[in-house]
Amino acid sequence: MxxxxxxxxxxxxxxxxxxxxxxxxxxxxxxxxxxxxxxxxxxxxxxxxxxxxxxxxxxxxxxxxxxxxxxxxxxxxxxxxxxxxxxKVYSYPEYLYEQTKNKTRIVIAGSHGKTTITSMLLHVLKSLGRKFDFMVGAQIKGFDTMVELTDESEIAIFEGDEYLSSPIDRRPKFLWYKPHIALATGVAWDHINVFPTESEYNQQFGLFAQTIEPGGSFIYYEKDKVLSEIAPQLQEINVIPYNELNAKTLDGKTLVETDEEEYELGIFGHHNLQNLAGAMEVALKIGISKPDFLKAMFSFEGASRRLQVLAENDDAKVFFDFAHAPSKVRATVAAVKDQFPDRHLLAVLELHTFSSLNKDFLPQYKGAMNAADEAVVFFNPEVVKHKKLPAIDPDDVKKAFSSNGLNVYTNPDDLKQYLEGLQIRDSNLLLMTSGNLAGIDVQNLAERIV
Missing domain, CATH: 3.40.50.720 (NAD(P)-binding Rossmann-like Domain)
Structure with a gap:
């Protein structure tokens, strides 16, 4: 070929x-x-x-x-x-389906958490020696590539993105995959440049659920309002809600409690415990037992830029995360604060996407960084101009976030000088961006200030 x-x-x-x-x-x-x-x-x-x-x-x-x-x-x-x-001209997702149309397809969708859940499943399957095809949106430790297609595997696991398939195919990518097992984590309006209204964005997840193969399964977070309205409408589909696994935090470690025993995890936060519960439901559908799943998760370190620890010492950590949409920012900030409640948390967010730099979308961030003890937002006016969006100023950002004491930087050099001058003791620093954080070498920064 x-x-x-x-x-x-x-x-x-x-x-x-x-x-x-x-x-x-x-x-x-x-x-x-x-x-x-x-x-x-x-x-x-x-x-x-x-x-x-x-x-x-x-x-x-x-x-x-x-x-x-x-x-x-x-x-x-x-x-x-x-x-x-x-x-024959294919979009990327269309060709993935073409390569796996005779396999059992598992698709993980949602406005947040889909990369993490996909990564969890890949980690567990690899730990247990199972063969599988996959596509995931981040680099994962132990995997050379983010895509693998073979003739031997019988299952394929895809991260299901709701963004456009190609320049000439305006459908969301996840509508191509026709899953036998679909999981949806939650729905929170994003991609305002493609879906200008919240209802239009929400509608895509209803369309996704309708692509599930007859007799297949729809696994969804039961506390999500949009998904809870979609699930009862599905015909010839097994509907499986999930919530959050019971866990406790002890000395900065997360322990999942089951009827049989406790399992230590390398991840933390309510959002990740929800992700874990969803991933476990998928695992059960493909013949992996709960104990085998949780034992394998002990060595899971997360996907790249998903609460990735850049540097740490006995009383400080620097985290790096891809969070950019309001729901992701809110969950990520809360997760770090909940895990280390006695440490001062400085959260730094770069607004970089089309949605986050759109004045009409900015109010979606209200309260997103309230769990932080100190919050900083950076955006580059040149990026706003490049995206041909109306100008925004620091006061627009402060008003939208409604966070007391929020500091806003618009000059990359000023942000760099501020971060390089930090001395974190008994504190955590959380850096969040889907861009490059003003060109700062975050690994070098983390190692120097810790």
């Missing part, structure tokens, strides 16, 4: 390219720019384009499939040539 990737450098796209290369496919690709870590990983497997840019002459009739990434535009010259040649 000869496969060509248009916009091969994306985080998802380059992982799929590597997975297909490992499967024995002939893989080529193009992009107008490729950054690290994609660049180095593509080079390692001989898949990095020899030159940057789009070359329609590279699209020939002997290509079996073209996979189109979100970074490309609808008028991309390679895409136009592929369409002229009547080549």
């Amino acid at each position: 000869r496969i060509h990737f248009i916009a091969i450098g994306g985080s998802a796209m380059h992982n799929l390219a590597i997975a297909l290369h490992k499967k024995g496919f002939q893989v080529t690709g193009s992009d107008d720019e490729v950054f690290e870590p994609s660049r180095g990983r593509l080079r390692k497997y001989g898949l990095l384009p020899k030159s940057m840019g789009w070359n329609p002459d590279s699209i020939t009739a002997d290509i079996d499939s073209v996979i189109l990434g979100m970074h490309a535009r609808p008028d991309n010259p390679e895409l136009i040539r592929a369409q002229e040649l009547n080549l």
Whole structure:
């Protein structure tokens, strides 16, 4: 099979390219720019384009499939040539389904927690020696790639994203997968650039539930209002609600309590205990016992940038997290404070996404950082301008967050100087961003201030 990737450098796209290369496919690709870590990983497997840019002459009739990434535009010259040649053009999620349509598909969806739950399941399955295909949205310890496709495995586990499938396919990615087992963590409005109203965003999860194969299972967090309205409407589907596992915190450690015994975990927070409960319901559906699941979870350290510990000493930790949407920020800040209630918590958030920098969406962040003892928000006005959004100012942010004493920075150098001057003792520092936090080397920063 000869496969060509248009916009091969994306985080998802380059992982799929590597997975297909490992499967024995002939893989080529193009992009107008490729950054690290994609660049180095593509080079390692001989898949990095020899030159940057789009070359329609590279699209020939002997290509079996073209996979189109979100970074490309609808008028991309390679895409136009592929369409002229009547080549099959797939979106990324459509091709994942094509590769796994004869397998049992498990899809983890939700506005928050889906990467973590997918990672939990991959960790447990690997610990127990099970074979599986997968796609997950973050790098996980013990896994070389974020995508794997094989001929031997009978199940496939996908993180189900509600964002667009491709530049020419405006449907959410998770509508392609047709799961046999679907899990939804919760629904909190996001992606305002694609779903301008909350009701339109919520509707996508109802559509997702309707794609479950007949006789399949819908596992959902029972305290979520939107999901609780969707579940009773499903026909020919097993509906399984979950809540939060019982646990206690002792000396900064989390212990899950069952009828049989206690199990120590490497993760913490109410949100993660909800994630754990959902992941366990999925595990039970594929023949993994509760004790085996919880024992395997002892060694789970989480996905990259999901409450990742960058540095620590006896009385301080620096956490790094991908949190950017209001529900994610709220849950992440609360989790750290709940786990270390006697430590001062400084929470730093970068507003970077289209939604978070939108003046109409900002009020969704009300109270999101209230659990912190000290809170800082950073945004770069140049990023706002680049996204062609109306200007916002620090007062807009302070009003939206409604947090007493909130400090707002708009200059990257000022934020860097502030963070480098910190001395944290008997404290925790939580850094949250889906961007690059003003270009700061967060690992170096964490090691120096701890």
